[in-house]
Structure formats: C-alpha cells, structure tokens
Amino acid sequence: MKEMAEQIRTRARELLSQGRVDCVIGYRKGSVPMQEQPFIAYTPEEADQLTWSVFCTSNLANFLIKRPGKKAVVAQGCISRSIVGLIKENQVNREDVYILGVHSPGMVDAGKVRDRFPDRVLHQVYLEGEDLVVKGRDFTERVPHKEVKRNNCYTCTHRNAVIYDEFIGEKGQETGGGNIDKVAAPWDRLEPGQRWEKFTSNFKDCIRCYACRNVCPLCYCDVCFVDEHNPQWCGKGQEETDIYTFHILRAFHCAGRCTDCGACESACPVGIKMRALTSKLEFDVRQNYDYSPGLDMESIPPLSNYKKDDPEIN
Amino acid sequence: MSDKVLQKNDLDRLLDRLRSEYQMYAPARQGPSVVWKKADQAKELLWEFSNTDMSPKSFFFPQTECLMHFKNDTRDSQGMVMQEEQALEQKQALLGIRPCDAKAFVVLDRVFCRDETSCDPYWQDKREKTLLIGLACKDPCPTCFCTAVHCGPHNREGLDMLMIDLGEQVLLKGITPKGEEILSDFPEADKEQTEQAREQKEQAERSIASSPAMDNIESRKVLELYESGMWDRMPETCINCGICTFYCPVCHCFDIQDENQGDYGQRIRNWDTCMSWLFTQHTSGHNPRGTKKDRVRQRFMHKFKYMPIKLAGALGCVGCGRCTQKCPVNIDVREVINQMNQEAAVE
Numbered sequence: 283m284k285e286m287a288e289q290i291r292t293r294a295r296e297l298l299s300q301g302r303v304d305c306v307i308g309y310r311k312g313s314v315p316m317q318e319q320p321f322i323a324y325t326p327e328e329a330d331q332l333t334w335s336v337f338c339t340s341n342l343a344n345f346l347i348k349r350p351g352k353k354a355v356v357a358q359g360c361i362s363r364s365i366v367g368l369i370k371e372n373q374v375n376r377e378d379v380y381i382l383g384v385h386s387p388g389m390v391d392a393g394k395v396r397d398r399f400p401d402r403v404l405h406q407v408y409l410e411g412e413d414l415v416v417k418g419r420d421f422t423e424r425v426p427h428k429e430v431k432r433n434n435c436y437t438c439t440h441r442n443a444v445i446y447d448e449f450i451g452e453k454g455q456e457t458g459g460g461n462i463d464k465v466a467a468p469w470d471r472l473e474p475g476q477r478w479e480k481f482t483s484n485f486k487d488c489i490r491c492y493a494c495r496n497v498c499p500l501c502y503c504d505v506c507f508v509d510e511h512n513p514q515w516c517g518k519g520q521e522e523t524d525i526y527t528f529h530i531l532r533a534f535h536c537a538g539r540c541t542d543c544g545a546c547e548s549a550c551p552v553g554i555k556m557r558a559l560t561s562k563l564e565f566d567v568r569q570n571y572d573y574s575p576g577l578d579m580e581s582i583p584p585l586s587n588y589k590k591d592d593p594e595i596n
Numbered sequence: 597m598s599d600k601v602l603q604k605n606d607l608d609r610l611l612d613r614l615r616s617e618y619q620m621y622a623p624a625r626q627g628p629s630v631v632w633k634k635a636d637q638a639k640e641l642l643w644e645f646s647n648t649d650m651s652p653k654s655f656f657f658p659q660t661e662c663l664m665h666f667k668n669d670t671r672d673s674q675g676m677v678m679q680e681e682q683a684l685e686q687k688q689a690l691l692g693i694r695p696c697d698a699k700a701f702v703v704l705d706r707v708f709c710r711d712e713t714s715c716d717p718y719w720q721d722k723r724e725k726t727l728l729i730g731l732a733c734k735d736p737c738p739t740c741f742c743t744a745v746h747c748g749p750h751n752r753e754g755l756d757m758l759m760i761d762l763g764e765q766v767l768l769k770g771i772t773p774k775g776e777e778i779l780s781d782f783p784e785a786d787k788e789q790t791e792q793a794r795e796q797k798e799q800a801e802r803s804i805a806s807s808p809a810m811d812n813i814e815s816r817k818v819l820e821l822y823e824s825g826m827w828d829r830m831p832e833t834c835i836n837c838g839i840c841t842f843y844c845p846v847c848h849c850f851d852i853q854d855e856n857q858g859d860y861g862q863r864i865r866n867w868d869t870c871m872s873w874l875f876t877q878h879t880s881g882h883n884p885r886g887t888k889k890d891r892v893r894q895r896f897m898h899k900f901k902y903m904p905i906k907l908a909g910a911l912g913c914v915g916c917g918r919c920t921q922k923c924p925v926n927i928d929v930r931e932v933i934n935q936m937n938q939e940a941a942v943e
Contacts, residue, residue: 312926313920313926313928313931314739314920314921314926314928315928317926318926319833319925319926320833320925320926321833322832322833339924340833340925344835345831345832345833363914390881393628396628397628399942400625400628401644401645403735403737403738419735419803446850489650489659489838489842490838491837491838491839491842491869492837492838493835493837493839493873493924496835496836496837497835497837497924497925501834509872509873509874517855518853518864518866519659519660519855519864519866520659520660520866521660533696545924546645547922549835549837549839550920551649551839551843551924552625552629552649553628554628
C-alpha cells in the first residue's frame with residue numbers, strides 16, 4: 283500500500299511538472315482515524331501529500347463535475363465506473379480527465395471497527411500486513427482487514443479501474459468474492475407489509491443532512507427535488523413521510539446509474555444502509571435490461587433510452 | 597457549599613429526589629451509538645462513554661418544532677385562528693451532560709434570549725424547566741479541544757451540579773442554588789476525595805492533545821480575515837452537507853415553514869444549515885452566498901469572528917469535536933482555526 287502511495291505521488295508530480303494536468307485529485311492523510319481526506323494537488327510539491335490506503339471512502343468522481351481545466355484523478359473500479367457514467371451523461375469530458383487507475387484493496391467500514399471497541403476511544407488505526415492495528419490510549423489490538431471491509435466491497439465486481447489513462451501498480455483480484463445479486467434478494471421474500479417495515483426501519487434514523495446525496499457523483503442536479511419549493515415536492519421537517527420520500531425518490535433517480543461505490547453509506551453519520559434500496563434497483567436493471575452501469579463507453583443506459591420491446595416490470 | 601459524595605450504588609438517593617419533579621434523561625447505548633434516553637434508575641447511568649452522538653440541543657431546540665397550529669377557514673365565523681403550542685408540561689433533568697454541551701447552552705441562551713424584546717419563548721420555556729447535571733470528562737477524545745475555547749472537562753458554566761466519577765463513589769458539586777439545595781443533606785466529601793477530583797480535573801485537562809491558538813483571530817480585522825486566501829483552498833473538498841451544523845451543539849440556525857392541508861395547518865421550524873445554497877437563496881434569484889467557498893467561510897467566520905464580536909467574546913464553538921469526527925471529507929475545525937490564526941500572524 284505504501285508503494286502504491288509512492289507511485290501515485292511520483293506520477294502526480296510528473297503530470298503536474300510536465301503541465302499535462304492542472305491538478306491531481308486524490309486523497310491525503312486524514313486527521314482522524316480511518317478517514318483519508320479528498321485532496322486536490324496543484325503543484326508537484328503538493329503532490330507529495332497524496333496517499334493511498336484502505337480508508338479512501340469518498341468518491342473522487344464527485345470533484346470532477348463542473349471543475350474547469352484538465353484534471354488527473356485517482357480511481358479504483360467503482361470510481362472509474364462513476365467517471366464513465368458522468369462522461370455518458372455529459373457532465374465530464376473524457377479529454378479533460380486523466381485517469382490514474384488503481385486496484386481497490388477493499389475499503390474499511392469505520393463503523394464496523396468502532397463496533398468492536400464500544401467503550402473505547404480509538405486514537406490510531408493503520409494497516410499492517412493483513413490486519414488493522416487499532417490503538418487507544420492504553421491498548422493495541424489487531425483486527426483482520428478482511429472482516430471489516432464495507433459491505434459493498436465484499437460484493438464488488440470490478441476492483442480494478444475499468445477505464446484509465448495509466449494503471450498504477452499491479453492489477454489485482456477483480457471481485458470481492460460475494461454475490462451482488464444476493465444483496466437485493468431479501469426484498470423478494472417479503473410480503474408488502476414486511477417490505478414497508480424493512481424500508482421504514484432502514485431510514486428511521488435519518489437526520490436529513492443530505493451527506494448521502496452530496497457525496498454521490500450521481501447527484502449533480504443544480505436543484506435537487508427536495509430543495510424545490512414551487513411546487514414543494516417534499517416537506518422540510520422530520521416528518522417520516524418526507525424522510526421516506528427523499529430516500530425512495532433519490533434511489534429511483536440512481537437506478538441504472540449506481541456503481542455501488544458505497545460513499546453514501548460511508549458518509550452517513552447515523553449508519554443508514556442506502557444500498558438496501560440501490561442494490562434492488564440495480565438488480566432489477568441487470569435482470570430486465572442486462573445492464574450494469576459504467577462498464578463501457580458505448581452502451582446506452584437503459585433509463586436514458588426507450589425501446590418498444592422494453593420489458594414491462596411489475 | 598462543600599462537595600458531597602455518594603457511593604455509586606447509592607446514587608438512587610439523588611434520582612429519588614428528582615423523580616417526582618423531573619422527567620429524567622441520560623446518555624444510553626443504542627447499538628453502536630450513545631443517545632439521550634429516558635432514565636429512571638441510577639443503574640442505567642453510563643459512566644464510560646466519550647459523549648452522546650448528537651448534542652442535547654434538541655431538548656430545547658428540536659430539529660422540527662411546531663410553533664403554532666392555524667385554521668384559515670373563510671366559511672367559519674371565527675375566521676383565521678392561530679393556536680399557540682402547549683408549554684412543556686413536566687420539568688426535565690439531564691443527567692450526565694458533558695460540560696462542553698452545557699457550555700453550548702450558555703452561549704445559545706445569549707442568542708435565543710438576548711433581552712426581553714427578542715426572547716425566544718420556545719427555547720426559554722424548555723430551558724427554564726430543565727435541570728442540568730453534568731458529568732466531568734475523564735478521558736477526552738483525541739478530537740476534543742475544549743480547553744482552547746473557554747471551556748474544559750470540568751467546566752461548570754450552565755450546570756446546576758457536576759458529577760465527578762471517582763470509581764466507587766461519585767463526587768457531587770452543587771453549582772446553582774437549585775443544585776445545592778438538592779444536594780444539601782448528602783454526606784460531605786472528605787479531603788482525600790476532593791483532592792482526587794482535583795487531580796482528575798488536572799489529568800483530564802492535560803490529556804487534551806489539541807489546543808489550536810486563537811489569539812490572532814481576535815485581533816485581526818473582519819474584512820482581512822474574510823478576504824484571506826485560505827478560503828480558496830480549504831473548502832474545495834467540502835460537500836456542503838449538513839453534518840457539521842446538525843451535530844454542532846452551538847449551531848442554531850433554523851428555517852420556518854407553513855405546512856397546510858386545506859384550511860388547516862401548522863407552522864414549524866426546522867434546523868437549517870448554512871452549508872446549503874438554499875439557506876440564503878433570495879426570491880429574486882440572487883444568492884449572497886452562492887458558492888461553496890462563501891458558505892464554508894460563513895460557518896467558521898460566524899463561530900470564531902462574528903459571534904465573539906456580537907456576544908462579548910463568546911465563541912460559537914465549545915471544542916466537542918463532533919464536526920471533525922463526523923465530517924465525511926475530514927474537514928477538521930482545529931486545522932481551520934490554525935489557518936485563521938496563522939495567517940493573521942504572518943501579516
């Protein structure tokens with residue numbers, strides 16, 4: 283991992299000093315445990331701050347949108363797929379982006395690590411071999427990295443960048459090992475009443491901070507429907523109906539577009555599992571249209587397209 | 597009044613005294629979170645926790661609060677009727693509030709109840725009916741910096757009494773007359789226990805690793821700071837979500853909405869966030885804080901420059917560190933303070 287970080291820094295320095303890009307979008311070391319900070323380097327010196335680790339949970343494709351100039355960006359599989367989506371949706375010009383493709387080690391779910399130390403304050407967490415070393419004021423413990431990855435990383439289908447201008451480091455194992463189709467499966471076993479119960483209990487803790495929306499590269503609308511006021515589609519308070527309306531409509535807006543990067547779940551301060559909905563929508567899109575978003579530059583996203591023989595979905 | 601002491605397993609003596617008059621609340625574990633819950637027995641009290649996930653500001657300033665109900669039925673002889681909300685029925689006691697969160701209430705009192713003509717009745721009603729029993733911090737988090745912002749792990753401002761966890765016993769300090777009265781006939785702490793509490797205070801203060809300096813921010817002119825180059829880079833990766841403002845115990849901005857169905861409706865106020873472009877959007881289409889830079893700058897300038905000017909030195913931050921812990925893109929308030937302070941030193 284340290285070598286990867288060094289290679290990213292080296293290439294970023296070169297790209298910046300050669301004037302091939304105006305900036306390099308990556309991560310730098312965060313100030314709290316298990317949190318790297320999205321960072322934009324403009325000079326070769328600033329590129330020295332770039333890093334790469336198992337704590338890179340933001341989606342950097344987000345920072346390409348509406349940013350002028352030529353940008354290099356560090357992208358693992360899911361992020362590169364988001365970039366493909368943004369290019370197809372005319373939000374990003376392919377020529378303006380230089381993609382530094384990488385292989386994802388599987389990012390850590392900080393909540394899972396904290397859950398293992400409920401009464402203790404974590405001061406430092408870092409990867410050593412296959413384990414995370416977790417340190418507090420008076421303890422040091424090891425947690426296997428493979429046990430505390432984010433759920434989306436276990437069912438990842440493309441850990442290597444799918445599109446890139448150059449690949450940093452070696453390509454690695456492509457999948458996370460889990461079956462993505464199974465994530466959505468529980469919905470089909472439930473009666474309507476049980477579905478409603480599962481849906482409402484999943485979102486009941488929402489505080490409407492909109493971190494899930496704002497961290498998501500799919501949510502680039504100038505005015506989100508929840509912010510519109512004439513007509514006002516959605517109330518502004520903590521009324522359950524309004525909370526559920528926000529989440530279900532946002533999920534539908536992501537159908538056939540979500541690359542399962544997990545940034546929404548990583549950003550959520552109350553631990554809501556947004557993927558409970560998006561996984562079902564993406565499952566239906568795969569079943570009905572044989573489509574997974576962001577894998578190639580040619581195919582047309584099914585919900586941007588109409589065909590007479592489109593399947594009817596009940 | 598001298599310090600009092602109770603054995604932990606005898607602490608129900610305190611709760612028994614409160615029970616008839618107050619609805620009690622205390623921090624409690626809920627899955628991985630620590631939340632405020634109704635409490636009844638001393639055995640339910642948590643002693644080992646850093647702080648509640650959300651600050652307790654919602655006790656006085658709920659995220660959504662009904663201000664009034666209204667009826668606007670033109671066929672009705674009464675015409676338009678506006679009905680006020682009921683005041684809080686029962687007094688409440690918060691047991692185990694951290695000193696930083698209590699300090700935040702002192703700052704907010706000055707915002708919501710500055711004088712008689714601008715006193716917020718919704719805040720005031722609940723605030724006056726609430727007893728605050730603090731729990732001193734033994735083990736501050738790495739993100740805590742209360743001692744740098746006019747506060748501390750044993751700070752007493754805003755509290756009626758302060759509990760200090762001595763292990764088997766709890767040392768109780770009466771602070772307000774109300775707090776002292778409740779404790780009046782409890783056994784007095786001996787010299788050793790008082791000394792232990794004092795040592796614990798010093799130990800806790802020493803263990804706070806961050807102490808961002810703010811001396812230059814104070815002396816620097818508003819416009820100089822406002823126009824500082826730091827605001828070009830620092831907000832770049834902010835996603836303008838509302839986490840920092842919603843988790844902050846001092847952030848207090850709100851939005852008022854009328855929700856109606858036919859002729860009936862309610863006027864509610866909701867937490868708002870200066871991170872949202874909508875916060876300052878004018879009907880004309882103009883937005884005085886139209887960019888991310890404007891919004892992020894506003895949040896920090898408000899806390900560390902505008903509020904001290906308007907509120908005789910009071911800062912809009914108590915150093916609890918929640919914003920830094922929760923920020924999804926690791927914008928660290930201590931680093932922002934450092935930048936605001938440093939640049940002032942250079943010029």
